[in-house]
Amino acid sequence: xxxxxxxxxxxxxxxxxxxxxxxxxxxxxxxxxxxxADLRGIDSHGVAxxxxxxxxxxxxxxxxxxxxxxxxxxxxxxxxDGDAGLGLVVAPFAMKIAIEKAKQVGTGWVSVKNxxxxxxxxxxxxxxxxxxxxxxxxxxxxxxxxxxxxxxxMLGTNPIAVAIPANNQPSFVADFATTTAANGxxxxxxxxxxxxxxxxxxxKEGNASTDANILKKQGALLPLGSDREHGSHKGYALGSIxxxxxxxxxxxxxxxxxxxxxxxxxxxxxQPGQGLGHFLGAMRIDAFRPxxxxxxxxxxxxxxxxxxxxxPGYEKVLIPGDPEREMETxxxxxxxxxxxxxxxxxxxxxxxxxxxx
Amino acid sequence: xxxxxxxxxxxxxxxxxxxxxxxxxxxxxxxxxxxxADLRGIDSHGVAxxxxxxxxxxxxxxxxxxxxxxxxxxxxxxxxDGDAGLGLVVAPFAMKIAIEKAKQVGTGWVSVKNxxxxxxxxxxxxxxxxxxxxxxxxxxxxxxxxxxxxxxxMLGTNPIAVAIPANNQPSFVADFATTTAANGxxxxxxxxxxxxxxxxxxxKEGNASTDANILKKQGALLPLGSDREHGSHKGYALGSIxxxxxxxxxxxxxxxxxxxxxxxxxxxxxQPGQGLGHFLGAMRIDAFRPxxxxxxxxxxxxxxxxxxxxxPGYEKVLIPGDPEREMETxxxxxxxxxxxxxxxxxxxxxxxxxxxx
Numbered sequence: 032x033x034x035x036x037x038x039x040x041x042x043x044x045x046x047x048x049x050x051x052x053x054x055x056x057x058x059x060x061x062x063x064x065x066x067x068a069d070l071r072g073i074d075s076h077g078v079a080x081x082x083x084x085x086x087x088x089x090x091x092x093x094x095x096x097x098x099x100x101x102x103x104x105x106x107x108x109x110x111x112d113g114d115a116g117l118g119l120v121v122a123p124f125a126m127k128i129a130i131e132k133a134k135q136v137g138t139g140w141v142s143v144k145n146x147x148x149x150x151x152x153x154x155x156x157x158x159x160x161x162x163x164x165x166x167x168x169x170x171x172x173x174x175x176x177x178x179x180x181x182x183x184x185m186l187g188t189n190p191i192a193v194a195i196p197a198n199n200q201p202s203f204v205a206d207f208a209t210t211t212a213a214n215g216x217x218x219x220x221x222x223x224x225x226x227x228x229x230x231x232x233x234x235k236e237g238n239a240s241t242d243a244n245i246l247k248k249q250g251a252l253l254p255l256g257s258d259r260e261h262g263s264h265k266g267y268a269l270g271s272i273x274x275x276x277x278x279x280x281x282x283x284x285x286x287x288x289x290x291x292x293x294x295x296x297x298x299x300x301x302q303p304g305q306g307l308g309h310f311l312g313a314m315r316i317d318a319f320r321p322x323x324x325x326x327x328x329x330x331x332x333x334x335x336x337x338x339x340x341x342x343p344g345y346e347k348v349l350i351p352g353d354p355e356r357e358m359e360t361x362x363x364x365x366x367x368x369x370x371x372x373x374x375x376x377x378x379x380x381x382x383x384x385x386x387x388x
Numbered sequence: 389x390x391x392x393x394x395x396x397x398x399x400x401x402x403x404x405x406x407x408x409x410x411x412x413x414x415x416x417x418x419x420x421x422x423x424x425a426d427l428r429g430i431d432s433h434g435v436a437x438x439x440x441x442x443x444x445x446x447x448x449x450x451x452x453x454x455x456x457x458x459x460x461x462x463x464x465x466x467x468x469d470g471d472a473g474l475g476l477v478v479a480p481f482a483m484k485i486a487i488e489k490a491k492q493v494g495t496g497w498v499s500v501k502n503x504x505x506x507x508x509x510x511x512x513x514x515x516x517x518x519x520x521x522x523x524x525x526x527x528x529x530x531x532x533x534x535x536x537x538x539x540x541x542m543l544g545t546n547p548i549a550v551a552i553p554a555n556n557q558p559s560f561v562a563d564f565a566t567t568t569a570a571n572g573x574x575x576x577x578x579x580x581x582x583x584x585x586x587x588x589x590x591x592k593e594g595n596a597s598t599d600a601n602i603l604k605k606q607g608a609l610l611p612l613g614s615d616r617e618h619g620s621h622k623g624y625a626l627g628s629i630x631x632x633x634x635x636x637x638x639x640x641x642x643x644x645x646x647x648x649x650x651x652x653x654x655x656x657x658x659q660p661g662q663g664l665g666h667f668l669g670a671m672r673i674d675a676f677r678p679x680x681x682x683x684x685x686x687x688x689x690x691x692x693x694x695x696x697x698x699x700p701g702y703e704k705v706l707i708p709g710d711p712e713r714e715m716e717t718x719x720x721x722x723x724x725x726x727x728x729x730x731x732x733x734x735x736x737x738x739x740x741x742x743x744x745x
Contacts, residue, residue, distance in 0.1 A: 103675075103676060103677060105493060105494030105672070105675040106463060106464070106492075106493040106494060107463070107464040107493045107494040107495045107675070108494040108495055108671070108672075108675040108676055110676050110677060135463075136462060136463040136464045136493050137462030137463060137464040137465040137497075138462075138464045138465055138495060138497055140494075140495055140671065142676050165637075177696075177699075178693065178696060178705050179705070179706070180698055180699055180702040180704070180705050180706065181696040181697065181698060181699060181705045182697050182698070182699045183696040183697040183705075185692075185693055185696050185705075193625075193629050195629075195632055203628070203632070205622075205625035205626075205628070205629060207619070207621070207622040207625060208622075209622075210619075211613065211618050211619045212619065228617050228618070230617075230618050231618075233699075236699070236700060237699030237700060237702075255612060255613055255619050255622055255623070256568065256612055256613065257614075257618055260585050260587075261568050261585070261587050261588075261614055261618070262564070262567075262568045262569065262612050264564070264706070264708070265562075265564040265565075265566075265612055266612070267708075268550075268562035268564060268708045269562075269626075271560070271562070271693075271708065272550050272552075272562060274689075275552055275560070275686070275689065279682060279685050279686060279689055280522075280673075280676045280677065280682065281676065281677070282677060285685075285689055286689060286692055286693065287692065303685060303688060304685075314465070314497065315462070315465075316637075318460075318462040318464070318465040319460065319465055319467050319499050319637045319638065320460060320467060320637065320638070320639055325636060325637065328636050328642075328660060328661075329632070329636060331660060332631075332632065332636055332642055332643060335542075335643055335644065336535065336542055336628075336643065339534075339535060339538040339540040339542050340538065340539050340540040341537055341538060341539070342534075342537055342538060342539045342590075342593070342594030343593060343594060345537040345594075347537070348535050348536070348537050348538045348540075348542075349536070349537065349621070351621070351624075351625045351628065
């Protein structure tokens with residue numbers, strides 16, 4: 032385990048995106064989005080994925096100089112064609128459009144096609160906060176999840192993020208996969224050679240499993256709720272809604288046709304759309320009630336929930352976004368720890384591009 | 389167990405709402421919404437609740453002749469004051485506004501304050517389907533749910549419904565509480581004197597419990613995910629988002645202050661807003677892509693998911709809305725079964741209003 036300062040990683044990641052051919056402004060945006068995951072403690076979605084993006088670019092599946100454009104719009108909606116660009120660049124472009132539309136008519140909703148992985152959903156949702164808006168972001172992803180009663184993998188971990196501003200309290204920021212456990216949690220257990228709890232995954236026959244490597248053996252992640260008795264049909268519905276809003280509404284590839292992130296996995300045949308899809312939304316607070324009044328009530332909401340009576344053994348009840356914000360404060364100051372495998376991976380990327388980490 | 393035809397229940401329920409003083413058009417709307425729950429098999433939210441609405445009206449907490457009005461709006465948003473009316477009437481009024489706004493600017497989003505229970509969320513979301521729109525509906529409700537790490541009940545079962553039109557396939561209609569199990573599921577077990585599975589409820593100290601009567605002993609329902617290890621923080625976040633969109637955005641009472649449905653439970657003190665809150669949304673399909681094209685892709689999506697390989701022992705993978713639609717077909721034809729307790733309850737309502745069931 033080595034510790035890297037945020038600034039050092041910023042310089043390196045920007046240099047990599049520049050080497051890939053990204054315009055400087057795009058390289059800066061992509062780096063900010065990617066590293067926001069490391070800062071917030073979502074290690075699976077940060078620099079650990081940099082080599083994956085590079086390999087997609089090498090395979091010709093990422094266009095470093097995309098022509099991002101609106102292909103359809105109304106006063107409160109748009110569809111953006113990401114032109115196979117980095118999702119890390121496409122999603123902020125689309126979120127800015129959602130914010131501009133919200134300024135004009137109260138809310139803005141943008142569905143995106145022909146994109147790639149966009150980092151953490153929370154980053155894009157949080158772009159709305161400084162505008163006194165509520166932000167939402169979701170994306171589909173390659174199929175790792177079996178719907179209730181299925182052994183076939185049909186959905187990605189399809190995350191949903193919602194960011195809501197408060198006044199003196201920090202913002203409410205929820206950002207979660209619509210599965211019981213995100214794939215990144217499995218990767219951590221794989222590295223430690225540990226089992227998963229029952230309820231995270233199933234084997235290829237649909238039996239409960241605790242094998243953290245089960246995805247490599249035709250097993251599947253389970254929707255939030257784990258099994259029918261505990262509401263997995265709700266997690267399946269949520270993941271489906273994300274898939275439909277992100278990909279069917281925009282014209283991206285949905286369900287089992289969503290493009291895989293690992294470049295060595297072939298693209299599913301008979302693609303019904305183009306690339307991955309995202310869905311981004313912004314709602315102006317004062318399109319509903321005066322922003323100051325709302326934010327004071329959010330303070331009241333947050334304070335009341337934070338002071339709910341905790342269960343014995345727990346110090347306090349958390350507000351969505353608390354753990355990530357605390358992690359960010361620590362990592363900005365103390366640096367970002369990289370496990371050996373990730374560090375080696377970055378050294379390899381550096382050497383291929385004749386850069387130094 | 390007795391069977392009543394839909395038409396017979398319609399006549400009776402309308403007569404009750406008329407006796408409460410509802411204008412005839414409102415009585416018809418409220419009856420249609422309430423009985424849509426019985427038709428769709430969500431028995432806890434239909435005529436089983438009629439006496440509860442009557443008692444709220446007797447307690448002066450439901451206004452049978454509300455002055456429903458928009459108190460704030462932009463081209464794509466509105467806040468509606470429900471004037472303490474029946475949620476069964478207020479929510480369709482608000483959904484119509486969302487649909488009208490979507491016709492004008494692509495999407496419409498309406499947050500509602502000063503309302504009461506609105507029946508099943510799915511009904512309101514489905515109002516958008518005939519307009520070639522995606523519909524969404526959510527509501528907060530009185531606090532029965534303990535957030536992750538809490539023993540205090542802070543949130544209602546706060547359901548989310550999303551209805552999405554298809555072409556030849558029936559629509560995708562998800563409608564679910566953001567808890568592992570809805571309260572209605574507990575009521576069924578109470579009547580049968582049976583235990584709940586582990587993961588539905590906890591006792592007053594936050595321990596896992598299987599007692600279907602635990603809510604009467606200071607226990608709580610659990611957010612979707614059941615415990616931290618299985619993602620209950622995600623269910624807690626979802627329930628919170630519903631609470632904030634429905635009540636903080638509109639000026640209704642949120643969190644533990646949401647008004648209780650049983651009229652004998654006193655209103656929580658220091659209400660931060662007025663009544664219950666709802667959030668309704670409509671997105672015009674052709675604000676994103678041609679409606680016919682979208683609906684054909686939805687057919688493709690639905691067919692692909694319905695034909696996913698089922699786990700051994702299961703016949704097929706379901707699409708959200710399948711079980712409720714099948715139930716509706718049966719109950720329209722064969723009638724609606726009422727358990728004895730519900731029938732007795734309706735007979736009492738009938739006798740108080742000098743009506744016959």
